[in-house]
Amino acid sequence: MLRTKKYYKFLFVWGMTILATFMCLSKTAKAADYTGHNSWDQLTTSNGISAGIYSQSQRKMTRFQHHIFSHEKEGSTTPNYLYDAYFGFKTDNNKPTWLDQVAVNKAEYVNGTNIIHAAQSSGSFSFDSYYFTPFSGTDDGSSSLVYLLLKVTNNGPTSNLGVFSQQNMHMGSDYGTKNEETSYNTSNNYLKEFNNTTGSFAIYKNLVAQNQAYQAGNGTNVPRTFLDNNADLNNTAQQTGDDLVAGFENKDVTLATGQSKWFGVVIGLREDGNEAALAQTVDANAQTALQQGPEALLKQEETWWQNWHAHEQMPAGMTAQEQATYRQSTAVLKMSQVREKGTGNGQVLASLIPGEWSTAWVRDGSYSIKALIDSGHYQEAKAALNFFLNAAMRKDSSGDNYYQKNYLENSNQAAPTYGLNTKLSANYLLSVCRYFGDGSEDSDYNDQGPNIEFDGWGLVLWVLNDYVKKTGDYSFLLNNPQVLSAQKWIDRKQQIVNDAQSKLEQAQNQVDAKKTADTQQKDKQTALITSEKAKLKAAQGWIERKKEIVKTAKVKLKQAQTQADKEKARAWLQAKKNELTQELNKQNQVIATAKQQIETAKQQIKQAQTELVTAVQNKMNAATWLAAKKAELTKEKNKQEPIIQAGIKNTNWGKITAQDADLLTELVDKKTGLIQPDSSIWEEHWTPFTVLKNAPARQQFAFTNITTWAGLNSAAEMAKGLGLTDYYHKYTAAADSLKTAVTKNLVVTEDGNQIIASSLERKGDSAHQNDGSTVEAINTGMVAPNSTLAQGMITAFNANLRIKTGSTPGYMRDQDGDLYDSREWGFIDLRIAGALAKMGQKSQAKVLLDWMTSQAQANYELIPELLDYNTQDYAGSVPMGGFGSGSYVLALNDYYSN
Numbered sequence: 001m002l003r004t005k006k007y008y009k010f011l012f013v014w015g016m017t018i019l020a021t022f023m024c025l026s027k028t029a030k031a032a033d034y035t036g037h038n039s040w041d042q043l044t045t046s047n048g049i050s051a052g053i054y055s056q057s058q059r060k061m062t063r064f065q066h067h068i069f070s071h072e073k074e075g076s077t078t079p080n081y082l083y084d085a086y087f088g089f090k091t092d093n094n095k096p097t098w099l100d101q102v103a104v105n106k107a108e109y110v111n112g113t114n115i116i117h118a119a120q121s122s123g124s125f126s127f128d129s130y131y132f133t134p135f136s137g138t139d140d141g142s143s144s145l146v147y148l149l150l151k152v153t154n155n156g157p158t159s160n161l162g163v164f165s166q167q168n169m170h171m172g173s174d175y176g177t178k179n180e181e182t183s184y185n186t187s188n189n190y191l192k193e194f195n196n197t198t199g200s201f202a203i204y205k206n207l208v209a210q211n212q213a214y215q216a217g218n219g220t221n222v223p224r225t226f227l228d229n230n231a232d233l234n235n236t237a238q239q240t241g242d243d244l245v246a247g248f249e250n251k252d253v254t255l256a257t258g259q260s261k262w263f264g265v266v267i268g269l270r271e272d273g274n275e276a277a278l279a280q281t282v283d284a285n286a287q288t289a290l291q292q293g294p295e296a297l298l299k300q301e302e303t304w305w306q307n308w309h310a311h312e313q314m315p316a317g318m319t320a321q322e323q324a325t326y327r328q329s330t331a332v333l334k335m336s337q338v339r340e341k342g343t344g345n346g347q348v349l350a351s352l353i354p355g356e357w358s359t360a361w362v363r364d365g366s367y368s369i370k371a372l373i374d375s376g377h378y379q380e381a382k383a384a385l386n387f388f389l390n391a392a393m394r395k396d397s398s399g400d401n402y403y404q405k406n407y408l409e410n411s412n413q414a415a416p417t418y419g420l421n422t423k424l425s426a427n428y429l430l431s432v433c434r435y436f437g438d439g440s441e442d443s444d445y446n447d448q449g450p451n452i453e454f455d456g457w458g459l460v461l462w463v464l465n466d467y468v469k470k471t472g473d474y475s476f477l478l479n480n481p482q483v484l485s486a487q488k489w490i491d492r493k494q495q496i497v498n499d500a501q502s503k504l505e506q507a508q509n510q511v512d513a514k515k516t517a518d519t520q521q522k523d524k525q526t527a528l529i530t531s532e533k534a535k536l537k538a539a540q541g542w543i544e545r546k547k548e549i550v551k552t553a554k555v556k557l558k559q560a561q562t563q564a565d566k567e568k569a570r571a572w573l574q575a576k577k578n579e580l581t582q583e584l585n586k587q588n589q590v591i592a593t594a595k596q597q598i599e600t601a602k603q604q605i606k607q608a609q610t611e612l613v614t615a616v617q618n619k620m621n622a623a624t625w626l627a628a629k630k631a632e633l634t635k636e637k638n639k640q641e642p643i644i645q646a647g648i649k650n651t652n653w654g655k656i657t658a659q660d661a662d663l664l665t666e667l668v669d670k671k672t673g674l675i676q677p678d679s680s681i682w683e684e685h686w687t688p689f690t691v692l693k694n695a696p697a698r699q700q701f702a703f704t705n706i707t708t709w710a711g712l713n714s715a716a717e718m719a720k721g722l723g724l725t726d727y728y729h730k731y732t733a734a735a736d737s738l739k740t741a742v743t744k745n746l747v748v749t750e751d752g753n754q755i756i757a758s759s760l761e762r763k764g765d766s767a768h769q770n771d772g773s774t775v776e777a778i779n780t781g782m783v784a785p786n787s788t789l790a791q792g793m794i795t796a797f798n799a800n801l802r803i804k805t806g807s808t809p810g811y812m813r814d815q816d817g818d819l820y821d822s823r824e825w826g827f828i829d830l831r832i833a834g835a836l837a838k839m840g841q842k843s844q845a846k847v848l849l850d851w852m853t854s855q856a857q858a859n860y861e862l863i864p865e866l867l868d869y870n871t872q873d874y875a876g877s878v879p880m881g882g883f884g885s886g887s888y889v890l891a892l893n894d895y896y897s898n
Contacts, residue, residue: 059118071436082267091123169246181194199272212250329863348364430660455704529598542587546584674760695768772832797811862878
């Protein structure tokens with residue numbers, strides 16, 4: 001994963017082969033076969049300002065430092081001031097018992113917090129210790145505090161107790177034990193330990209004033225030694241000496257059967273010698289305990305965390321253990337974010353202490369931000385993005401970005417520079433690697449040069465887009481009042497145009513509908529008229545026939561000669577007249593109905609024609625209105641766009657386009673269409689692969705191209721959301737072109753399966769071309785989850801990256817073969833789990849999730865960087881941020897939302 005590789009090549013590949021041959025472990029085991037086990041014993045507390053460690057095996061606090069990061073600036077290292085701190089007790093004037101010598105029954109976090117809880121028992125007494133650096137209370141971010149609280153419960157007969165604490169801070173002139181000074185402030189009742197040379201300053205304050213005694217000294221005057229040999233502490237503070245140790249005692253504490261009492265100490269720390277400011281902070285927070293008891297500080301902190309988690313977004317359907325690990329994972333991300341005032345504020349560390357990577361990497365920070373967004377912690381995500389967008393890059397004497405001028409743009413392609421000879425249009429915005437605690441750019445070097453990585457540039461665009469999409473906070477991009485106002489005027493006019501366009505489309509639909517209705521009505525009614533006219537003609541024919549018969553009867557009557565013939569003819573004539581009358585009555589009704597039907601049909605035709613004419617007129621009116629509104633929009637754009645163009649370069653959008661997205665397009669290799677070689681995710685350093693012929697070496701990595709595609713695609717989406725059409729088309733085209741280049745140059749067939757090779761240089765080398773980081777092509781959407789390529793990649797991971805030793809369903813990161821690469825990577829396990837969930841392979845995803853959850857359950861709900869390749873013990877940095885807790889949050893969201 002991260003950082004400089006550790007070279008353990010010493011026959012490692014051979015050893016792995018032998019182990020795999022003899023163990024012959026099945027990799028198709030069920031999830032139940034994979035059960036986590038405890039292999040970690042250090043719990044970290046952090047509040048973004050300071051950090052401390054409780055060691056379960058040593059049964060005490062073993063670390064407390066003023067910053068949570070490892071290096072504030074170049075050449076500095078954050079010191080650990082605390083050698084140890086712990087409690088003790090004695091009963092009825094017996095010899096003291098110190099809790100660092102009492103077995104820990106249970107150590108844990110109060111779930112979802114930075115509060116460490118250790119449970120112990122000795123004789124008839126039980127002890128619950130709590131250690132935390134507080135988010136709650138009063139703090140301006142310049143002083144460091146840690147609380148050490150103890151609850152003592154008597155499970156036996158009434159006893160008289162003495163309760164002790166010992167705090168051994170190293171405040172010497174050597175940032176160790178030399179020339180320490182102590183004294184007791186009688187006005188505010190605290191011990192202080194300091195050194196005027198360094199400015200380092202500590203205050204110890206007992207949180208229970210009743211029957212208090214104190215002592216600070218060395219040799220036989222160390223509180224523990226003194227108490228072991230004497231009755232009580234003697235209220236003295238040795239003025240100077242090496243390795244001075246401080247402690248408190250609360251004497252003559254009566255504890256009845258079943259009764260509990262609380263005790264505690266607060267340690268305050270500064271590095272600037274400002275005793276007044278530190279004393280004010282310590283006293284302001286200690287008052288809660290002094291007035292309400294030390295337990296009140298614990299409840300206050302628990303309430304703070306409850307409120308913080310109250311709006312947390314957690315996917316439905318998770319198991320209880322997944323929920324617990326999810327909450328602790330988001331708490332780790334909160335603990336990993338710097339809250340100190342200044343330019344380093346907001347950065348998120350790759351790991352907390354004791355992890356080696358307690359530094360802010362662009363890449364790890366991006367995954368932490370994504371997890372904060374997914375879990376609904378938008379304020380923290382925005383602060384982290386703000387840090388990225390305002391951090392200071394390392395400059396050379398001319399004011400240019402140091403790595404840009406000396407490596408990216410340098411035309412000297414020989415050793416040791418290996419310049420890319422690529423001129424960029426602006427100074428880049430984001431570090432090529434990581435940051436110091438003060439927010440300035442950093443990169444590590446080894447014999448192969450610095451780490452220069454482009455993958456983070458795309459990842460920041462990816463998470464920035466995710467933030468604005470989920471929050472709707474587009475003003476974060478256009479953070480300039482004039483630009484925002486101008487864009488809003490354009491947006492208003494654009495919305496009117498959109499409405500006018502919609503109305504025109506509706507009018508056209510009406511015209512089309514009325515044309516169809518008119519034609520249908522004509523056809524229908526014409527047929528009806530024809531039918532009715534036929535009926536009319538038939539009715540008239542019947543009448544005419546009856547009239548002809550009557551005429552004939554009249555003729556017969558005239559021709560009759562005899563009276564009898566006349567009577568007969570007259571009767572026949574009358575009968576025919578009657579028949580004619582009947583026929584007239586019958587047929588006139590038919591005629592009247594037919595005429596009415598014909599008239600109605602003509603009216604229907606006329607009505608349809610009228611409606612069509614109206615629809616056509618409405619369309620003409622809508623088109624006229626649209627044209628007028630478009631003209632107004634054009635006029636508004638002409639007025640506002642100069643304002644936007646003048647101010648946009650000073651917005652976050654201006655920064656991320658000119659100094660990030662645009663530069664990524666300029667880093668495209670014209671020969672391959674891929675991003676030029678870099679150190680990428682596994683930090684392979686700068687010497688080219690063509691020189692070393694092996695890893696670690698800079699290459700045209702798939703991961704960098706995948707993250708660049710995701711970043712450019714995200715830039716296009718943000719542009720669309722802002723209504724910036726030109727930007728949208730530019731970044732869409734760039735993303736499409738890069739995806740085509742990846743498909744053309746990095747997709748290869750291995751064992752009948754299509755995969756994405758780890759790099760262009762490794763393509764075709766079946767022993768080295770598989771890399772777990774390429775799974776991000778599926779997770780970012782570059783590769784469709786239902787594609788044969790996605791399935792081929794998973795098949796290849798299973799064949800080439802699955803751990804062959806121990807008992808785990810997990811994966812190594814790649815095939816490079818050294819110990820660091822070949823251990824199990826929690827990040828790879830969890831990102832593959834997310835991809836499997838997207839692919840619909842939920843059962844396989846759940847095996848990996850259950851495995852990591854089971855391991856976390858056995859190890860304080862913490863997610864590690866690595867697992868030992870044989871024992872699956874926790875290894876590497878713990879607790880891990882974006883590559884640990886962050887990826888766990890992402891995996892659960894992927895699983896339960898797909």
